[in-house]
Amino acid sequence: MSPALLMFLVFIAVTLWITYWAARRSSGASAFFAANRQISGWQNGVAVAGDYMSAASFLGIAGIIAFQGYDGFMYSVGWLVAYLTVLLIVAEPLRNAGKYTMADVLAYRLSPRPVRAMAALSTLTVSTFYMIAQMVGAGALVALLLKETGISYEAAVIGVGILMITYVVFGGMLATTWVQIIKAILLMTGTVLLSVLVLAHFDFSLGKFFHAIAHVTYHENGVPVTKDFLQPGLRFTPPYGALDLISLGLALIFGTAGLPHILIRFYTVPDAKTARISVVWAMALIGSFYIMTTFLGFGAATIVGRDVIAVNGGTNMSAPLLAQALGGDIFFAFVAAIAFATILAVVAGLTISASTSFAHDFYTNVIHHGRARRAGEEVWVARVTAFVVGAVSILIAILLGPTANVAFLVALAFAVAASANLPVIVLSLFWRRFNTSGAVAGLGTGLVASIALILVSPSIMTDDPLFPLENPGIVSIPLGFLGAVLGALLRQEPTAEARFAELLVRANTGLGAERAVGH
Amino acid sequence: MKSTGMDLTPSTGAAPDVASFEQDAVTPPHARTGEEHGAVVDWERVAAMDEFRALVKAKLRFIVPATIFFVVYYFALPVLVGYAPGLMERKVIGVVNLAYLFALSQFFMAWGLAALYLRAAGRFDTMAARLIATLRGQRQEER
Incomplete structure (x- = not known):
């Protein structure tokens, strides 16, 4: 058995044990959606870092630096x-005024059903697009990292998909959190070791x-360049x-600040x-990591070289090949396992954010008007959603195939979060005059503008695109804000204005905030 | 010590989705005790209190300038690299140029601002705690 496969299996065994442990400890909605709000500050900070830094960060950015400096x-x-x-703007008011999802804050003083329906649509769009990008990358990467075992792209996608579904369906937020914490610790350890080895080389x-x-x-077109x-x-x-x-x-x-899978992490703390x-913990980790990409990326450029990386799997293999050059097969296996852990932690976070939003926003509050349902029904719906979202992602990733260009899906996810979610979050927290039609218009405009601009960007329209940029933010974010403001000005909504004081007091003082269970 | 009967839920509007002050779960109106019914506090009144307005003002006085500062500082990097490449390519320490040092400085800017906010937020916490203490005191007097 290759060392890489062995380390993959160890990681799978440990995370499945955590899932078993979490499943035994947690019951009820607050446990499933928010880990009973008992995650501590540093734990959540590390988990946020683990939720956020995807394979695109670890392998992608190291590769971009190795190739484009x-x-x-x-x-x-x-x-x-x-x-x-x-x-500065989102984390604390969200924790003070919400329960499980981003839409809790939006729906606070607005008419809940239309706002939650739109917010759930936006959340599902961001989470599934981001997830498909991760799954396609994961399949290609796992197949490459475990090349000697002969595992196919399809088998790798199915394996990653089944694991992420297992974590979320059985272990809920508690298991997801600890998978993310372990991943972040592994990622930081690997990055520090690689950086030290690069420095030692010099x-x-x-x-x-x-x-x-x-x-x-x-070499560029066969000609050596410096x-x-x-x-x-x-x-x-x-x-x-x-x-x-x-x-x-x-x-x-x-x-x-508008990514649903990041925002729901702040509901897990007391x-x-x-x-x-x-x-602040997350910033310490994320910042240190990105500073060390200097060593990962430039190290790969100087020690391994573009020519070698190009014929051994391309840009994404820069960091693993650097590990092989500096620490041999065992270190390569370790870095490959980190990449695997990185993918799993992120897709698990995306799965739970999609299923929480569907169950809490759409099922309970839109379909059933927020009325109390049979105990455990919301969690049951979330589990089914996690299974469906996971299965659909596996299927789409397999249909797209390992060579599909999916980078634009990540750009799209961030553009929707910035153009649809953030304007509405900020305006509902800070503007008394904001109302339901503003929220619906803002979410709708941001969502449509981001998708439309991506469709006519160079990522999709390869020759002669209508919109010259790969990232639509510079146009779609102002449009999202404009839609939200104009939508709000079109109508008067006295109840939305009347409840602004309540939201303001709750968001700024924590009066009446959801409390940890079991204290 | 747990004081009961301080429900800050407004008398109008939809039922809140979060628990009321000092309660572990949302209490529907029919399940409230008589004391809780008598203890409904107007959020508008809290929002109009001097202590609360001072808290919001203090927060905004930090958050607004800090946000403007980091947005300007961050976008200065791509703008200068894109539109003043001559300046950014200037070597400062050995082969290390201004562009690299400016990008590196962004990390320390973010950490520094986060540290300043942590300190300021400690002050906001104290103000909020004092406000809640005042509210409790008023509640005791009304009984």
């Missing part, structure tokens, strides 16, 4: 800065390291490169203060 590093900055929006001299980065040699990888301009090229990067930055900065502390 500085531009890849600049790309990674926004993923941390985005957490300032979460910290005799612990930053001078030597940066000198090597400034003189990277590789480039300074610290100089910008290798990825984001004129005429639209800078604008595309700004547009991506907007989607990151305003989209992260109170708003703990939610705040957990964001």
